[in-house]
Amino acid sequence: MTIVLDPNALLVSIPKKSIYRPIFDALIASKFELILSNEILSEYIENYPAKDQ
DSSP: OEEOOOHHHHHHTOSTTOTTHHHHHHHHTTSSEEOOOHHHHHHHHHHSOOOOO
8 A cells, every 4th residue: 555644644653652653653564655745755854854963
């Protein structure tokens, strides 16, 4: 299965205690393939920059 997730939907699924965690767990378990458009990828980069190491 292939899906497109809104960036906010993906981000709220990451915390272990999130009620949306099954979305993230399914992604990690390769239950579906995540597809990103250039626009969505740009939104991730602009709004959620990598933390400095």
